[in-house]
Amino acid sequence: MNNLKFGYSRVVVLVGGIAIKFPRPTSIKSLAVGFAANLEEALIWLRFGGGAGICPVLFWTPLFSVMQRARMLVEAEYDEADVLSRLSGRGYRVDVESGRRNFGVVSGEMVTVDYASNYGDILRYLKGKVEKLTSANKVWNGDVERNN
Numbered sequence: 001m002n003n004l005k006f007g008y009s010r011v012v013v014l015v016g017g018i019a020i021k022f023p024r025p026t027s028i029k030s031l032a033v034g035f036a037a038n039l040e041e042a043l044i045w046l047r048f049g050g051g052a053g054i055c056p057v058l059f060w061t062p063l064f065s066v067m068q069r070a071r072m073l074v075e076a077e078y079d080e081a082d083v084l085s086r087l088s089g090r091g092y093r094v095d096v097e098s099g100r101r102n103f104g105v106v107s108g109e110m111v112t113v114d115y116a117s118n119y120g121d122i123l124r125y126l127k128g129k130v131e132k133l134t135s136a137n138k139v140w141n142g143d144v145e146r147n148n
Contacts (some may be wrong), residue, residue, distance in 0.1 A: 004025065009033035019069045038065040053103070059069050070104025070113050078103070083110065 005012040006129040009030045013020045021041075023034025042065060045057035073083075078100040104113045 009037055010018075014069060017069050018058065019067045021065045021067065022063070035062055038062070041067070041074055043064060050107075055106055055113065068106055070106045070111050072113070073100050073103045073105065073110075075100065083088065 003014045005014070007024065009024050011022045011024050014021070021038055022039065023032075023035075024030045038060060039062070042057050042060035044054060045108060050056070055066060055067040057067050057071050077139050083103055102112060104111055
């Protein structure tokens with residue numbers, strides 16, 4: 001069994017019942033996208049929990065994330081229309097690549113295990129948060145005049 005998986009932006013190590021995802025350091029871009037992907041999964045899990053349609057995030061840091069490992073779907077379980085209908089309407093956008101190898105089961109629920117996402121959205125979100133923190137810090141330090 002292959003316990004090491006390589007994607008565009010991450011390397012996944014499968015150990016027992018967990019999957020550990022590391023940003024892939026093949027380029028600055030893949031490293032940044034890997035960090036963003038790990039953060040995005042953690043944020044999705046925090047917001048939607050078991051309704052997220054992804055494997056549970058057990059632990060997260062910028063350098064790696066630990067998720068519960070899914071049992072992969074077998075051919076008899078895979079029906080593309082059924083899979084896509086079950087995973088639609090999750091409240092966030094995940095562009096699921098087609099194919100049985102991209103889906104699994106955790107605690108009886110179907111989840112996506114290999115997907116591409118709109119990292120632009122998460123990067124814009126983070127940029128907005130950084131700008132707010134920077135503005136708040138300037139006010140706190142007295143670098144900006146307050147309008148009373």
